[in-house]
Amino acid sequence: MAFSFSTLAFSQVQTLSNFKTTRASGEPPAVFKLSFEETVQKALLEITALDEKNKENYARLTAYHINKILKSGYVLYGDPMTAFVNKVGDNLIKNDANLRDKIQFFVLKNNMTNALCTEPGIIFITTGLLAQIENEAQLAYVMCHEIAHYQEKHLQYAYKEEHQKKKSKPTEVEAADSYSDLVMLSKDHEFDADARALELYYEAGYAVSEINTVFDVLMYSYLPFDEIQIGNDFFANDAVYIPQSYFPEKSNPIKAFEDYDDTKSTHPNIRKRKEAILVELKEYKNWQENIRFFDEIEFKNVQNMARFETVRENVVLGEYIEALYGIYILEKKFPKNEYLETTRAIIWSYIAQLSTTGSTSSLTSNSSKVEGNISMLYGFFKKLNKQELALLAMREVEDIYRAFPNISVIKEVREATIKNMAHIKNFKLSKLEEISYYEALELRENKDTLITQIDTLNLENETKYDRIKRMRIKQSSSQSLTELIDDNFAYFLLYDLVSADDFNKIYNDENKKMRNNQSSSNTTAVSDKERYNNKEIILMTPYLQASKKGIYDVEQTIKFNEIYESEVRKQTKKKNLLNFNFELNENFTTESYNEISLLTDYYLFLVNLKVNISAATFIDKEEFNTYLSKHDHSFMVFILGEATSKSFLKHRLKGKAQYIDITTGEIYLSKDYYVNYRINKASVGGLVYQMFSKF
């Protein structure tokens, strides 16, 4: 039965001026509440292209993966994006109620530009795709393509072909190490889906012109969601001098082209697809010209929301320059947006931390591969030395703080960034100038004239401001020795901050604290027993995978998960533990689901964070604090397990766990678990036992 979002669409109206990350809302669709076996049964009803034995295997394979995705916390429902996608879907298949009932559309929070069709009739559209496409018609074409895959049972045929290939030439089969390889569709399927998609697209009445653009969207999808030049306004403060010589002379060229070699890929290249579509197009006459059937504002809102999500995911994944560029693009449309500015402050504070405690090269590690305008930014950041980076970050955070002095997160970020300055190596505040670079330039150029003017001033009538002016001119001309060259620009960045009381107080306090710490570094080590005993824990959904002779083995993977679950249940009796996996399987609620989403984000944020967590601010801090105020959990536990089987006698099962201290954000890694046993109660139980033995 199709799930209708129409009533939910308005329950979560979100304007971008008070954007918060999108979470699921309202009553969960039935498919989220299905157990693994129920999903298998549902999938079985849909399978017509396979024989009995393959049918069962295929259903289990699909059910396992669809359950994983649905319960990952990343699939949205009841939100404006999913509501819009469903509206477009309703319109596309309005003439086929039966088909509409079988298909469900969801938006998946992920930066890849992609759509995915799985059994039983579930189609995912990523936020990455929504951020890239330009209008409703393009979205409609992508959806038509996915619907065509579903109608034509391409996945089932792909599975069958893969299976037959394995049977006939077992030694020649390339190792398919994941579900993605198993469901990789052939070139024929892609051409077929394109052709079938046309039919639906045409019937719906969309404009033919947009089809070609969809392929361009796909081809350039590795670039940011827009291409704009970096201007001076990238840095918020006009009074600040940023040397142009720090930017590369030109951006890296965009290299993507349509006719790439696809002989080794299962997918045809874009040129071939475009050509094939052109042939198909000849069969259709009298195209309508609709780019949209729904209000453009609604599409734009969805697109922008997806773009906000893209920025957010980039922050979570540690892609700070990508995120800054995304914000720069979005701020052209949403100037002074609170969410974007807060995010920008957070990113700059990470960059500041990187310059003192981390490795700044991690910021620009892939700069040579970056194409288009964003490469200018990569070049710029690469050119900055650590001290310049720290001072520039301070400047940016300060400017954001001045624009939003009442936002607590920004205030906190500012304080952390000031404190960070005390940790800059070989640096003293006295190095900093109290006038801006431009002022210094002006003053020095006019020094002689000004000194003459001062000398002729009637000192009796001198005002307070005259005196300040005189002092500063003298400072600039005599005390300030900083040469006015580009390499020294950073010394002028904090001209208006360096003598501010609160700045100095925070800086000096941190300095003092640092010196005290150095002289008495007697931090008491906490024992494992103290750290873990009797602590409440949250067990995240594990990542367990089995393979046989290098090929992903779904049956064993499912067995691995099943035994894992039963072993965890034994532990649950003893431990104070909340198991999200079970929680969602047994009593799925939107609240729990969103908590998983939040905690997974927090986890991803931590593992991708390139700086010390103690001074870093989580992007969803407020939401996270609300979570903390409601729950009393101390640790998140995430278990990874891998079972490999090389022959009848050669088995290996290994695993490890990460323990995340929720309040401090520290991540601890378990000792490795590794045994040479096949997947069974004892071997998987051993993994679970070891991972929980600390609590």
Place this chain on the structure above:
Amino acid sequence: MSKFTLYIIVFQLMLVSTFNSFAQKHSYFYNQKNSFAIRASINPRLIPMSNNRGDALDGGTYFQGYDKNNKRVRGDEKVNLMLNLSYGRLFGGNKIIGAEFNYQKHHLTVNRKLFVDNDNIDPDSYEKKGIPFLSSSPIFNVYDINVFFGHFKKSALAPSQHLFQYGFGVRMSSLNTKQNYRMDANTPITDLSKFVEGPDDNYLSLRFTFSYTYRILLTKNLNLDLGLSTCVGLSLVQGGLYTFNENEPIYNKYYIETRLKFENFMNILYFRSGLSFDF
């Protein structure tokens, strides 16, 4: 449209990162640091078997005794059977230290042709005039106490799968006195000192062992052990030849001592199997 499952990418991201690690502490399979094993070992007596062809009384695999009806029965001890009990304590991640207690019942064995005084040759017929040897073979209780050090292969958490052990210990042999020892079917031996010289004596020897055990996991605590053990007795004494003198005990002390030491030395290879319980 390409068909990637996106969650895989999401989760792969989780794998790439650096973390704080715990204070280094060894981990064990189910945190099992104690291992108790009960096994049986079989030692094929290859060298004595090759001696069966000879004429002398010594060094074969045959033994003889008398049943309840005092009827002479003969056996062929081609293998030694040994029972092992051991306890080990794990440490240092994959190492184990412990003690092993072994027991085996051992016959002093003889050749198929049970004659003594073979050198006595009839001057007329030039035939050997050996005297049929009818007395019981003495049975010894053999106890081993070994201390061992071992290690599990590092490729998996201990205790599991491949175990290598090095042992050193004392082997004690003493006459099993509760047997129906007889000179022949009609003559019981009432005075054991006429049967063996020093019937209460203990014979000691030292042994080094090296063992390999492959452990097949049955349950999380229980393993089926299959193994191989080689033993090297410290004594290199060649077995003394049997000499028969009337009015002296049938087995003299020198003979027993050298035979036991020799057999101890020659029983090199043991195949072991049993169960070990880890906790």
